Amino acid sequence: METVIQIENLCKSFGDNHVLNNISLSIPKGSVFGLLGPNGAGKTTTMRIMSCLIEPTSGEITILGKKISTNKDDIRRLIGCVTESPGIYDKLSVWDNLDFIAACHDIPEPKRSARIEELLRQFDLWEKRDAHASSLSKGMKQKVSIISALLHDPDVLFFDEVTANLDPVSIRKLKDMIRNWAANGKTIIFCSHVLSEIDELCNEFAIIRKHVISLTTPQQFREEWSVYNVELELASHHDQAERILAQMPEVLSHQRVDNRFQIKIDNPDTSNQLLLKQLVSADIPVTYIEKLSVSLEDSYLSLLQKVQEGK
Ligand SMILES: Nc1ncnc2c1ncn2[C@@H]1O[C@H](COP(=O)(O)OP(=O)(O)OP(=O)(O)O)[C@@H](O)[C@H]1O
Ligand SMILES: [Mg+2]
Numbered sequence: 001m002e003t004v005i006q007i008e009n010l011c012k013s014f015g016d017n018h019v020l021n022n023i024s025l026s027i028p029k030g031s032v033f034g035l036l037g038p039n040g041a042g043k044t045t046t047m048r049i050m051s052c053l054i055e056p057t058s059g060e061i062t063i064l065g066k067k068i069s070t071n072k073d074d075i076r077r078l079i080g081c082v083t084e085s086p087g088i089y090d091k092l093s094v095w096d097n098l099d100f101i102a103a104c105h106d107i108p109e110p111k112r113s114a115r116i117e118e119l120l121r122q123f124d125l126w127e128k129r130d131a132h133a134s135s136l137s138k139g140m141k142q143k144v145s146i147i148s149a150l151l152h153d154p155d156v157l158f159f160d161e162v163t164a165n166l167d168p169v170s171i172r173k174l175k176d177m178i179r180n181w182a183a184n185g186k187t188i189i190f191c192s193h194v195l196s197e198i199d200e201l202c203n204e205f206a207i208i209r210k211h212v213i214s215l216t217t218p219q220q221f222r223e224e225w226s227v228y229n230v231e232l233e234l235a236s237h238h239d240q241a242e243r244i245l246a247q248m249p250e251v252l253s254h255q256r257v258d259n260r261f262q263i264k265i266d267n268p269d270t271s272n273q274l275l276l277k278q279l280v281s282a283d284i285p286v287t288y289i290e291k292l293s294v295s296l297e298d299s300y301l302s303l304l305q306k307v308q309e310g311k
Helices: 043-050 072-078 094-104 111-122 138-150 168-183 195-201 218-225 238-247 268-281 296-309
Strands: 003-014 017-028 032-036 058-063 079-082 156-160 187-191 204-209 211-216 230-234 251-257 260-265 286-291
Touching (some): 003 043, 003 187, 017 187, 017 211, 032 195, 043 058, 043 079, 043 156, 043 187, 079 138, 094 111, 111 138, 138 156, 138 168, 168 187, 168 195, 204 296, 211 218, 211 296, 218 296, 230 268, 238 251, 238 260, 268 286
Parallel strands (some): 032 187, 032 204, 079 156, 156 187
Antiparallel strands (some): 003 017, 003 058, 204 211, 230 286, 251 260
8 A cells, every 4th residue: 555654764853852762663644543642742832733733853854755854845835734722813804814825835827716715615604704703602713724734635634623612413424534544545634532432533643642652443442352241140140150260361460350250362253252151061040241342542542551550
């Protein structure tokens, strides 16, 4: 698959604060790639370097075949970015803000006005076109910021906490747009603390904290880092069942809660049958067994706890 963004040994320090330490990532065309990590992990810094807003200390990033060290102007034309603080001129109207940015991208008339109108309508801001940017709500400002990033129809989009301040209907619409853009070959780097958004949207994601802690798909990550993935209920014989669970190599861990066991089992699709067979052949009355759906949030917290313990 064609690689659109290649990050190689990226390092960034602010004074003696070493924020990024040897980040290397390869992001394929048409993907929604998630960037996740605790506050201060370096996500925005990575986004800002990729968007040519700040310089790396060392390392190289190649976007659509162009190196950021030597081709910043070309790259700026190919990317759109929404950062944490919307860069909007408060004293200009919504239209004039967008017209100014479209002019910076050399979008000629009448294409320029048509594009601005199309996006304002798409984001339900058409009625606000003549309003002063200072009079907009936070969510409306965020939408203007998103539109600014889209005006020149870039192939690569950097979205840093892009859904912040948007209402649920607008978030749903934006998520649909993102899926659609990716299906049409655009590449989106999506940074969010809302783990359900990462789960829903991203083909792949990296967890960073100065360096890359994990690089995986949401499904693999949930499976790998789930604490418990099977629940079992017994009418009686809990102590005997506990002894059987403790002896089974497929059972990685378990805990008892009242008359139920929560179990982390290696590959529930095949091992659940084995587990049931063992219990039933020992005459243990199993009343219920369920494969639990594990949230990305549970798995993320479980990984971070492990990383913390290993410090
Ligand atoms: N301009 C700057 N000058 C000095 N230090 C900075 C600057 N920008 C970021 N940092 C530092 O770099 C580190 C990473 O910050 P960054 O904004 O990249 O984190 P983040 O992962 O985006 O966090 P959050 O989830 O809170 O948005 C922090 O320690 C921050 O204080
Ligand atoms: Mg940030």
